[in-house]
Amino acid sequence: MPNLAHPEDDVITVSNPLDLVEQVISANEWLFDRRSESDLAAEAQGKWCDYGLYFCWSDEISVMHFSAAFDMKAPVKQRAALYELLAKANERLWIGHFGMDEETGMPVYRHAMLLRGTPSAAAESIEDLIDxxxxxxxxxxxxxxxxxxGGKSAEEALDAAMLECAGEA
Incomplete structure (x- = not known):
């Protein structure tokens, strides 16, 4: 497909954004493993659990895929309720979406960054993505x-978890 914004620039090369991701991860002092030129895995501490971060770069389509996996697994009998919760949670997100790893039942947040037409991702964009x-x-x-x-329905779980506290104790 031709570049309609700048027809003279039909081929634009994007440098590998995983180099920048590696710098951001290092600055946070998180453990990481640069598995290849197209894969990077890291671990970030959260308040509730540690999250497995995974970045994958596709040079062919200039897209960086990102996921953050929870340190929890849903038993098979709870997966239908979890799928319902994922759908309801996704309605409340501006970017990205929640899914579930089918094999493990692990909830996962996913997002992809389109980088065609840019020289590379910005550090601020990577930081925002992770944050x-x-x-x-x-x-x-x-x-x-x-x-x-807890055996709650998706609706009950969202109502309980999204409860906003007012005032100070």
Whole structure:
């Protein structure tokens, strides 16, 4: 497909954004493993659990896929309720979405960054991506727990987890 914004620039090369991700991860002093030129895995501490961060770069389509996996697994009997919760939680997100790893039953936050036409991702964009993902994971973690281990319905879990406290104790 031709570049309609700048027809003279039909081919634009994006440098590997995982190099920048590696710098951001290092600055946070998180453990990481640069598995290849296209894969990077890291671990970030949250308030509720540690999150497995995974970044994958596709040079062919200039997209960086990102996921943050929860340190929890849903038993098979709870997965239908968890799928309902995922759908309801996704309605409340501005970017990214929640899914579940089918094999393990692990909830996962996912997002993809389109980088075609840019020289590379900005450090601020990478930082925001990670910050938003962890914030959303932390916000919905109690709801996932209520469904998986508390036997609550998706609606009950969201109502309980999204309860906003007012004032000071």
């Amino acid at each position: 938003i993902a962890i914030t959303e994971c932390e916000r919905f973690f109690p709801a996932f727990q209520f469904v998986i281990w």
